[in-house]
Every structure is written in C-alpha cells, then in structure tokens.
Amino acid sequence: MDIKILIVDDSSTDMLLIKSILDGYNLVSACDGVEAMALLETDPDIDLMILDLNMPRMNGFEVLEAMKANSDFQKIAVLILTNYDELENEILGLELGAVDYIRKPLNLESLKRRIQIHVKLKSASRSLEEINTILDQTVQERTKELLLTRSITIKALMNLLETRDLESSNHTHRTQWIIKLMCEHLRKKEPYKTLLTDDYIKEIFETAPLHDIGKVGIADSILLKPSKLTQEEFEIMKQHVDFGVNALRVEIQDRLLPSFVRTAMECISGHHEKFDGTGYPKGLKGNEIPLPGRLMAIADVYDALISKRVYKEAFSHEIALEYLKENRGRHFDPDLVDAFMEIKNDVRIIVAKFDQTH
Known part of the structure; x- marks a missing residue:
C-alpha cells in the first residue's frame, strides 16, 4: 500500500x-x-x-x-x-x-523507527476503512470471509502495538477472557439479559485488545519511563485515547458504522473514564460511559495491579480485589464490581491459565 x-x-x-x-x-x-x-x-x-x-x-x-x-x-x-x-x-x-x-x-535511527510505526498504523487504518466500506455495502449478507477479515485486521493492529513492547500477549488474553466472564455472568441479571447477546459479547471480546492501540503514538521516553510521569508527560500520555479512537474513525455516518468498529471505539474511548466523572478524556459519568469502556476499566486496572511492570512489582489477587472494592462507585461501576466479585474465583483461574504468577 x-x-x-x-x-x-x-x-x-x-x-x-x-x-x-x-x-x-x-x-x-x-x-x-x-x-x-x-x-x-x-x-x-x-x-x-x-x-x-x-x-x-x-x-x-x-x-x-x-x-x-x-x-x-x-x-x-x-x-x-x-x-x-x-x-x-x-x-x-x-x-x-x-x-x-x-x-x-x-536521531536518524529513532526517526526511521517512528516513521515506520506511523506508516504501518496509517496503512492499517486505511485497510480498516476499506473493510468498513465493504461491510457497509454488504450489511445484509455478511459472510464468513468478511468476519475472518475483521479478525485479521484486529490481529494486525495488535501486532503493531506489540512492536512497541507495550503489552504482553498474556495481558491481552487475560483482559479479554475476564471481560467475557463478566459479560456471561451479567447476562443472567437485569438489565443485561437482552443487551448482552452472543454477538455483542463476541464483539466486546474481540475488540477489547484494541483499548490501548493509541499508545503507538506516544514517545518511548514517556511510554516506557521507569518512574512516575511528570504532569506534562501525563498530559501527553492521555492523548493515547484520542489517538486510538482517531485510528478507527472513518468518513461514514455513525448509523452506518459497523457495530464492531463502534464497540472498539467505545472500549478505547471509555476505559479511562471514571464512574464519578473524574476520568478522561471527556469526564463522562455513570452510564454515560459506554458499557465496553466500563468493563474494560475494571479488567485493565485489575490486570495492571496483578502484573509486574517496569515501575512496580505485582500485587496479589486479594490486594487487587480490595482496590476494586475501595473504588466501587468512584472509579468503577458498582454493579460491575459486584459482578466481578461474584466470579473472582473464575478470574483467578483465567490468570493462572495465562501464566501470571502470584
């Protein structure tokens, strides 16, 4: 291309x-x-x-x-x-x-690498736009081939993210499966019985790994910094949400936007919003935050807590649960926190399955 x-x-x-x-x-x-x-x-x-x-x-x-x-x-x-x-x-x-x-x-080597990353991201974005056009034209006759293309596109974007060594594949799998567990548990309750259909759960599951795709646009000196970010650096880091949403934005009307793209954008745009309205980028509050974003917020923070990072050691499963409970109704949707606690043993099994040691 x-x-x-x-x-x-x-x-x-x-x-x-x-x-x-x-x-x-x-x-x-x-x-x-x-x-x-x-x-x-x-x-x-x-x-x-x-x-x-x-x-x-x-x-x-x-x-x-x-x-x-x-x-x-x-x-x-x-x-x-x-x-x-x-x-x-x-x-x-x-x-x-x-x-x-x-x-x-x-710095010539740094310049070359950064340009390569953005060229790949632009190519992936253009490919996604072309795929969306095809989906719009054939909305009544979606085929297995198009669904496979969708999966390949998402995987290509994730491979791009992994070239920056931002997230391990284990993090991707853990957060995906934690969200799927939460959705399947929530669908047994009101008001989620009719909302969380098989197709919608599958869309959330498949697009959840894209929540941090915008980090490809953040400089290594900030993204991989082994100490606390300055306020100025944090303001730059926050831009990754808009970068991610913009990477998926296409020139068609919202009502014609393929649902999996809309779900991906909601996951990206909402995963740093907080239930009490103190999050970013828009300061949305309560149910103003799309459900995929509210789900991703819990899974992402939980996994960040139990994972070793360059700036911290891993916390235990129990400490992570306490953090979620302490921030119930503030950072996190209280109903979703309650659901998480009800499946906490299943979550622990998912963690063990993908080689996270505690």
Whole structure:
C-alpha cells in the first residue's frame, strides 16, 4: 500500500537527512507552511506529514490550525519536529491535532523507527476503512470471509502495538477472557439479559485488545519511563485515547458504522473514564460511559495491579480485589464490581491459565 509523505521544513540540511532516511517512500516536500498548504489543496493523496514548527511566513502551529479547520485534512497524520527544550510546543502541537513529535537534532535511527510505526498504523487504518466500506455495502449478507477479515485486521493492529513492547500477549488474553466472564455472568441479571447477546459479547471480546492501540503514538521516553510521569508527560500520555479512537474513525455516518468498529471505539474511548466523572478524556459519568469502556476499566486496572511492570512489582489477587472494592462507585461501576466479585474465583483461574504468577 503506497503511503505518501509530505515533509515540511525550512532547513535544507534536515530536509536532506529526512529524505535519506525515507528513501523508498513516496515523498513530496515544502519549505514552509504556505507551500505546504498549497500542496495539501492540490494533492488529496497525502497520508502523513512531517512538520517543522519553527518556519518563516507560516509556522507549524498555523498549519495545524488551518488543517484543523478543514475536514479534508483531518485524516492526515501529522508528526511535528521540535527542539529538545520545547516541551510546551510539543504539548500544544499535540493539542492541535498532531499524532506524535520528533525532536531535533534528529536521531536518524529513532526517526526511521517512528516513521515506520506511523506508516504501518496509517496503512492499517486505511485497510480498516476499506473493510468498513465493504461491510457497509454488504450489511445484509455478511459472510464468513468478511468476519475472518475483521479478525485479521484486529490481529494486525495488535501486532503493531506489540512492536512497541507495550503489552504482553498474556495481558491481552487475560483482559479479554475476564471481560467475557463478566459479560456471561451479567447476562443472567437485569438489565443485561437482552443487551448482552452472543454477538455483542463476541464483539466486546474481540475488540477489547484494541483499548490501548493509541499508545503507538506516544514517545518511548514517556511510554516506557521507569518512574512516575511528570504532569506534562501525563498530559501527553492521555492523548493515547484520542489517538486510538482517531485510528478507527472513518468518513461514514455513525448509523452506518459497523457495530464492531463502534464497540472498539467505545472500549478505547471509555476505559479511562471514571464512574464519578473524574476520568478522561471527556469526564463522562455513570452510564454515560459506554458499557465496553466500563468493563474494560475494571479488567485493565485489575490486570495492571496483578502484573509486574517496569515501575512496580505485582500485587496479589486479594490486594487487587480490595482496590476494586475501595473504588466501587468512584472509579468503577458498582454493579460491575459486584459482578466481578461474584466470579473472582473464575478470574483467578483465567490468570493462572495465562501464566501470571502470584
């Protein structure tokens, strides 16, 4: 799949360096924001932009503002170039719609890897959009072949996430099966009896692994930091929710959106919301948070607690249960916490099955 990349930089040296690293890609270039906007207006095939922030005539921030105001440009993934001492510029650039940043002076190997990741993500997103179009056209005659394609697409996105060594496959399997256990238990109760159909449970189960896909857009220095994040770093980390949702967003009406894509987006957008309204990114409260997000919040936090991470040792199953109970009605949906407690022994079996030691 041919990805077209626009490089926007007034430094001829940096331009040559970037082009040398991206040899083999379909490249176009501009020396400032004015020239870049002119290219965007005439070339609808640009997928990815590498954008310097400090340029004459029209700087990178002005380019981002102009792109934000034009819906035709909002699907272009923008990576901004900043200097090492420009943390505020990085944050502002991300707030204006950039998906990642690259610091100057350029580290060529790091630049090459980051571009490869975003090219893969863009290719996967384009593939997913094409698949969604096919599903929309054949909504009355879904075939086994299309369902297989759906599974392959989800697996491809998960493989992309694992290239960053963000989550183990065990984490993926544990959270999937914990959520499935919760759904099957909840469907015995009101008001979930009619809501949690076999098809809906399957959709939640299959799309749950995508909840952190947006982390591919977070810098390694923040994502893999072995100590507590600063407030500025945490604000950047929070962007992974929007990155994930945007990776699945397609240009069709919501009512025509394939249900598994909608379920995936709800899982991604809702898993950091809190039942009392203090979560992010939207501060949703109670049942405003979609059910997949409320389920994912419990499974993800539980698994994070019992797992060893670079910044913490693993907690016991019992300590994790106490944390869920202490945050019942605050962080977590109280009904879902109660359901979790009712199947806690089954959860422990799932944990043991996927080689988590306590």
